[in-house]
Amino acid sequence: MNTYAQAWKTSHAVLPVIHVESLExxxxxxxVAFDAGADGIFLINHGxxxxxxxxxxxxxxxxxxxxxxxxxxxxxxxxxxxxxxTLLGLDGVWADNGHIDEDKPMREQExxxxxxxxxxxxxxxxxxxxxxxxxxxxxxxxAAKLATPYMDVVTTSGPGTAKAADLDKIRQMRGGxxxxxxxxxxxxxxxxxKSYMPxxxxxxxxxxxxxxxxxxxxxxxxxxxxAVKS
Numbered sequence: 001m002n003t004y005a006q007a008w009k010t011s012h013a014v015l016p017v018i019h020v021e022s023l024e025x026x027x028x029x030x031x032v033a034f035d036a037g038a039d040g041i042f043l044i045n046h047g048x049x050x051x052x053x054x055x056x057x058x059x060x061x062x063x064x065x066x067x068x069x070x071x072x073x074x075x076x077x078x079x080x081x082x083x084x085x086t087l088l089g090l091d092g093v094w095a096d097n098g099h100i101d102e103d104k105p106m107r108e109q110e111x112x113x114x115x116x117x118x119x120x121x122x123x124x125x126x127x128x129x130x131x132x133x134x135x136x137x138x139x140x141x142x143a144a145k146l147a148t149p150y151m152d153v154v155t156t157s158g159p160g161t162a163k164a165a166d167l168d169k170i171r172q173m174r175g176g177x178x179x180x181x182x183x184x185x186x187x188x189x190x191x192x193x194k195s196y197m198p199x200x201x202x203x204x205x206x207x208x209x210x211x212x213x214x215x216x217x218x219x220x221x222x223x224x225x226x227a228v229k230s
Contacts, residue, residue, distance in 0.1 A: 002121050004040075004068060004091065005152050008181055008201050012228045013039040015070065016221060017185075017206035019046055019214045023056050029216045030060055030067075036221040037229065040068025042094055042204055050076040058088050070094055070126070078115050078127075086123050094185070094204065097134060098127025098151055102142040112150040119152075126183055126204070127151035130173065132160050140169045144176030153202055157186035162207035164188070167195060174199040190223035197228065 004013075016033040020026045020043050033041045043060070045053035050073035057071050070092025073081040078095040085093045099111040112127070119125050129147045130137035137143045140156070147154045154177045158165040164187030174182055181201045188196065189208035196203070209224050211217040 002124050002152065005124060005181060008039075009179070012197060012200075013202040014225050014228050015040045015042055015068075015202060015204045016209060016216055017042045017044055017072075017204050018216070019044055019206060020048055020053055020056050021214050023059055025214060026056050026060060027063065029214075030064060032216045032218050032221055034064065034067055036218060037225040038221065040070060040091065042070040042072060042092070044072040044094075045074055050074070050081070054084055054088065057085075057090060061089055068092065070124070072096070079118055082115065082118055082123060082125065086120060090123065092124040092126060094126040094128075094155065096128040096131055098129050098131075098147060098155070100127070100129045100143055100147040100150070102137065102139050102146060109146065109150070112147075116150045124152040126153040126155040126185075126202070128156070128185075129154050130156045130169070132157040132163075132186055137169075141172040141176035144173040144180075144182070145178070148177055148180040153181040153183045155183040155185055155202070155204070157184065160186070162187060164192060165196075170196060170199045188224075190220060190227045193224060193227050203228065 018029045068091045072094040082093050130140045130143045183202035184200045185204040188203045188205045209220040
């Protein structure tokens with residue numbers, strides 16, 4: 001098991017998400033996150049292509065060589081992102097769609113199995129399950145249970161960007177995931193994070209600690225880290 005995955009089983013990881021616009025902007029926000037004590041960062045592209053995002057990630061990997069850096073290439077298939085992240089020496093890959101569907105488990109899990117087979121212990125895979133970009137899950141407990149063999153962090157969200165996840169849904173997914181790591185990727189703030197801490201291990205956060213879409217707020221990042229680590 002990845003050493004970070006082992007550590008985060010008994011603690012919580014704060015992973016600020018940087019909406020990358022340029023190398024300088026990503027570098028500035030990475031410093032904000034790490035200076036506040038964050039456990040790592042995720043880089044995600046909206047206005048940039050996946051190739052441009054990988055170029056930024058490559059530069060930051062060299063500059064923050066001992067820091068945890070993950071990536072979410074929204075315009076790449078999961079397999080391609082994993083392969084490129086592995087080559088660059090990145091630490092994690094987050095995919096909005098982890099290809100888990102409790103209503104059609106065999107069809108979707110064939111794809112999930114393909115993804116699992118190209119992973120190494122070097123890269124942690126955060127697969128989206130009952131995620132905001134998918135159809136609403138009728139059985140979050142079962143979705144989480146089906147996902148655990150295929151990913152390192154079962155990663156879910158609220159109903160939309162910046163919207164908090166229903167606490168009962170998170171409780172159900174915690175039960176289905178068993179001892180696996182559970183991540184939440186929307187709606188986490190310094191003010192509400194403690195409600196989720198008994199159930200989730202990893203918090204992927206942008207809006208709740210941002211001063212704008214693309215800039216992290218140093219004060220709020222520090223507040224979140226302190227709320228989680230206190």
